[in-house]
Amino acid sequence: MAVPVICTTLLIEKSPQALPLGAACIATSIKHSKELEGKCQVALKAFCLEDKDFPKDKNEAALYIAEKLIEEEKGGLENSSPVIFCFSCFVWNIEVLENAAKILRDKGFVCIAGGPEITAHPSFYKSFDYTVSGEGEVSVPLLISKIIGQSEKSDKVIISQSPDLSLIHSPYLDGIIDPSEYEGALWELARGCPYKCAYCYESKGQKTVRMFPMERIKAELDLFAKKKVPQVFVLDPTYNVNKKRAVELLRLIASKTPDIFYYFEARAELIDRELAREFTRIPCALQIGLQSANEETLRLVNRPFDKKKFVRGLSILNEEGVTFGLDLIYGLPGETFGSFRDGIDFAISQYPNNLEIFCLSVLPGTDLFDRADGLGLVYEKEAPYHVLKTKEFSADDMKRAEKLSKACTCFYNSGRAVPWFNSVCRLLKFKPSKIFELFYEKYTDFCKQLCSQCGHESHVEIEKIQLEFLREQCKQKNLQRYYPALEDIVKFYGAISRTTDSGKNEVVSLNYDAEYVASDYASDIRYFVENLRPKKCRIQTFINKGSADFRFIK
Numbered sequence: 001m002a003v004p005v006i007c008t009t010l011l012i013e014k015s016p017q018a019l020p021l022g023a024a025c026i027a028t029s030i031k032h033s034k035e036l037e038g039k040c041q042v043a044l045k046a047f048c049l050e051d052k053d054f055p056k057d058k059n060e061a062a063l064y065i066a067e068k069l070i071e072e073e074k075g076g077l078e079n080s081s082p083v084i085f086c087f088s089c090f091v092w093n094i095e096v097l098e099n100a101a102k103i104l105r106d107k108g109f110v111c112i113a114g115g116p117e118i119t120a121h122p123s124f125y126k127s128f129d130y131t132v133s134g135e136g137e138v139s140v141p142l143l144i145s146k147i148i149g150q151s152e153k154s155d156k157v158i159i160s161q162s163p164d165l166s167l168i169h170s171p172y173l174d175g176i177i178d179p180s181e182y183e184g185a186l187w188e189l190a191r192g193c194p195y196k197c198a199y200c201y202e203s204k205g206q207k208t209v210r211m212f213p214m215e216r217i218k219a220e221l222d223l224f225a226k227k228k229v230p231q232v233f234v235l236d237p238t239y240n241v242n243k244k245r246a247v248e249l250l251r252l253i254a255s256k257t258p259d260i261f262y263y264f265e266a267r268a269e270l271i272d273r274e275l276a277r278e279f280t281r282i283p284c285a286l287q288i289g290l291q292s293a294n295e296e297t298l299r300l301v302n303r304p305f306d307k308k309k310f311v312r313g314l315s316i317l318n319e320e321g322v323t324f325g326l327d328l329i330y331g332l333p334g335e336t337f338g339s340f341r342d343g344i345d346f347a348i349s350q351y352p353n354n355l356e357i358f359c360l361s362v363l364p365g366t367d368l369f370d371r372a373d374g375l376g377l378v379y380e381k382e383a384p385y386h387v388l389k390t391k392e393f394s395a396d397d398m399k400r401a402e403k404l405s406k407a408c409t410c411f412y413n414s415g416r417a418v419p420w421f422n423s424v425c426r427l428l429k430f431k432p433s434k435i436f437e438l439f440y441e442k443y444t445d446f447c448k449q450l451c452s453q454c455g456h457e458s459h460v461e462i463e464k465i466q467l468e469f470l471r472e473q474c475k476q477k478n479l480q481r482y483y484p485a486l487e488d489i490v491k492f493y494g495a496i497s498r499t500t501d502s503g504k505n506e507v508v509s510l511n512y513d514a515e516y517v518a519s520d521y522a523s524d525i526r527y528f529v530e531n532l533r534p535k536k537c538r539i540q541t542f543i544n545k546g547s548a549d550f551r552f553i554k
């Protein structure tokens, strides 16, 4: 009788970015394993913190998972013994999954664990029967075959060899995971990275990039098109490291799935005009790791950075109209609060669509983890291993940095401030980080609430608060005469962005002629006000040939 094997994990949310790809890859490899042919029956069962009845308390959550897995085994799969559970573990779910495994083991089930958190320190977690470090597509089926066969004993800790990517099956093509269920896909194009940033799991990798074969990529694209997947997050940490392949894939994407929205991670230094133009041919956005603008800090974490090339790459993206966001990290070695603020100011000056600011995690298994004491990093000893302070960055600085991060998320990202934020900074003679600091001071609860809701607050509400804040700043600086123009710009771009998102028309009343508000004149608010006369008007935003436009109305 076939042995039931359930691959499981706990997700933060039900979204394409969070879908259980790791667990699905293992389930697929078990399904196709020659050693296991006819010997086991595999299923995928993912839990999610957002599930309606999922308990908030961690102990209750572990019990809930254990009970549901037992139910699953009894209901969905043939009854047989032993039952094997394969856990996919990350920093955010390890505690709950470990406790669930303890409960299951007490009842006689076999528990195997893998995933990034296990890969980092496979000997550390004792609550599982077996831990598998690295990519498990070959080693997990082999391990299960030994458990079922009982002929050959397996080690408790298994260090996997990287599988040949041309030989492993796609969980999407296999039907193990349906991207429609997650309203999008997390799409693996390659594994590995040519860089070795000290804080990343890749820091001890082989510095090689292994690509999935083109036939698989084409077949997955056909599936995404057939399923009308709305968005795809590309899993390749440096998509454009091989320009020829990046261009080839973009052309393929444009021909097969022209309507799907893609998210890529890219290196700014490697962007050139040709590549940027290829990005413009599909609906997409790029996320680019800056991490710090302090060259000494980047050297300490082994992250190559060429500021000139970085700026040039971003200018090309801006000139070609490619949407991109930037990432920054606080708590890095060698960073002071001053240099961190400089990083924010530099990042915003590049007109990113969004700026994500994260706290550094000193992940076990990384080069940084090994060097942390020498670098003076003090960090949490349990997941998520956040830095608490460094030699140069006090605990108080960490709190201040977190506040700037929240204010940036709220005011800039969720506030969709990119078209006007730098103009406002110039008018008020404030650096971006100063605006975030002042905004957080005044609207602390709003920032906290918005961040805890992951930006679900309606943009109209944020816009109201942005305007209230900007009016107050203009007043304090005796710049009231500029406020009506500033108000127009914020309202105009707010309505345009909402119409882009929702497709719904909006009516906006303006103090100045909308043609000027929408023009380059508006990038210099002083010049705008000093050279143009107010002229009240009303406009309606609407979708014109796929993008938001406006017309005058009475």
Ligand code: SF4
Binding pocket: 193, 194, 195, 196, 197, 200, 201, 202, 203, 237, 238
């Ligand atoms: S942080 Fe990104 S670029 Fe750096 S090693 Fe990791 S995957 Fe590669």
